[in-house]
Amino acid sequence: MRGKIVIILAILAIFILALAGCERVPGTNMLKIKPPVNDDLSIAGEWKVETYKILENNMYPKDDINKLINKKIYISDSMVNIDSQIFKNVNYKLKVVEGNYCISYQSKYNVSNLGVNNVNVITAADKNNVIFDFFSIDSTEGYVYYRGILLKVKKIGDIKDQDFIASDGEANINSLSVNEDSSETGVLMGLKVPIKTDSGKTGYKYMTLWINYKDNKVSIHEAPYILFPRMTGMWTVFPRYTYENGFYKQFFDVNPLNGKQKDNVPKTLDGNYNLYQSINYIGNDYIGLETYRGNDFKGEYPYYKMVPIDIFSSNKGVALEDIYNNQINPVFAAAFQSELNNLNPNQKKLVDNNVNYKNFTLLRQQGKWIIQGKISPVNDNYPSYNFDTNIKPNANLVKYDTLYVPWRLLRADMPTIEDAYTSPNGKLAIILIKGELLVYKINNNNKLEGSPIFRYDLNEGAKVIMAEWCSGDYVTYWNTSFEEYKKKVEEE
Secondary structure (H helix, E strand, C coil), X not given: CHHHHHHHHHHHHHHHHHCCCCCCCCCCCEEEEECCCHHHCCCCEEEEEEEEEECCCCCCCHHHHHHHCXXXXXXXXXXXXXXXXXXXXXXXEEEEEECCCEEECCCCEEHHHHCCCEEEEEEEEECCEEEEEEEECCCCEEEEEECCEEEEEEEEECCCHHHCCCCCCCCCXXXXXXXXXXXXXXXXXXXXXXXXXXXXCEEEEEEEEEEEEECCEEEEEEEXXXXXXXXXXXXXXXXXXXXXXXXXXXXXXXXECCCCCCCCCCHHHCCXXXXXXXEEEECCCEEEEEEEEECCCCCCCCEEEEEEHHHHHHCCCCCHHHHCCHHHHHHHHHHHHHHHHCCCHHHHHCECXXXXXXXXXXXXXXXXXXXXXXXXXXXXXXXXXXXXCCCCCCCCCXXXXXXXXXXXXXXXXXXXXXXXXXXXXXXXXXXXXXXEEEEEEECCCCCEEEEEEEEEECCCCCEEEEEEEEECHHHHHHHHHHHHHHHHHHHC
C-alpha cells in the first residue's frame, strides 16, 4: 500500500512541475478530477453577471455581449438557465486547478489572471455539449466562462428545481425544445485510413470530416489530420516521426488549435529500436493507442494504452482503475483469464501470463464503443490476443454513445453495414458501409427514413476513431473552428 502511495505522489509531482504557462499543454496543473455530488453542488443558486471579458473571438454575437450585464444565471443540481436558454439534463464535472491552468489559449489567459493560485472549476454539460466552466472563488463570487466570454458573477440567492423555470421571467421556454431537438446538428468525425508506406509496410493516414445538417441539407467537408473538441476548446492531432541512427519512431503532436504548435517528441523515444503507433480512439480526455516496439514490424501492434491528453508527451498509459476505480480490476482480470484459458500451451509460453491493467483501448463494435483488452507477447514479434472486457465505457471515456435505431434493425436492413451513429436529438443517422458513408433522417418511430439524404465516398478500410456531436449555437462555433483549422493546415 505504501508503495502505491509513493508512486501516486511521484506522478503527481511530475504533473505539477512539468508544464507552466498557456503555451504549454495543461493538465499538469490539474490536481484532481471528480464528478461533484449534485446534492452538495457548491455553485447551485441564482447568480448575477457583473462584468465580462472577451477571451475568444467569434464565439458570441458581438452586438449582444453588452446585454449580458445584470443577466441572471440559475444553476440547480440538474438544470441550468443561462443567457435565456434552459438546459434540463445537466451533469457536472469538478476539477481543482492551479494558477497556470489555461482558460483561453487564444488570449493566453490563465487562472492566475483571476488573482488566485488554485481554484475549483465545475464544468456544466448538457448531453454532449459543454455549457460553461464555473471558476468558484468563494461561496458568493466566481467567474463563468461561457462561449468565449469570461463573466464575473455574484450569488444573489438560492433556487430549487421545482421553481427553476418560473423564477426567470426572461427565459425563453421554447429553448427547452431547441436545446434537445435543434434543427441544426453537426459532428466532427475522425478517421484513420490504411496506407502503404515508402518501405512497403502498412501505416495509417488520419483525416477529419465535418458533417453539418441544417434546413434538411447535409454538407460534408474533409481536412487532413485530426481536429477534435475538448472542454477547453478545439485541439489538433498531427502524426510525426523521427529517423535517427537507422531507427524509425512514430509519435503524435497533440496541441490546442489556437495555441503554439510544437513538436512534442516524447522523452521515452530514446533507444535502439523502431516504434510504430496507431490511434484507436480520441475522446475529450484520453487518446487510445496501439503500439509496436522492435525491429521487425509487420503491421501488427501487440500493445494497447490509453494516454491522458493533458500529459500526452509522456507517452504513458493509465490503468483502468484510474478511469473507474479499483473495483473494476476483478472484472478486467476475469476477462483476461478467460481469454488466456482459451490459448493452447505453446501459445501461453509466448505471452505474458500476468494481467496488465493498462493494456486496453477503445474500438467500435456494432455501433458502440467497447473497451478491448489485449494479452501481449513476451516479444513484440510474437502474436498477441484481443479480448472483450465486458466493461461499458463510462463518461470519463465517452460522453455520448447512443444508437437510437437498434443495431439489429440496421443490420437486418443493411447486411453490409460496418458502423453506425445517431445524433443526440435522435433525428440523424450516419451509416458506414464498405467504401461509403450514408446520412439518413430518423423518423418518429426510430427507423431510418427512406433513402440516404447524402452519400460520401470513403477510402477502403477507413475506420472511425472519433465522433463528437454538437447542436444549436455550437454548430456555428465548430464550423468556424474547422475552417480556421483547414486554412492553417493548407498553409503549412
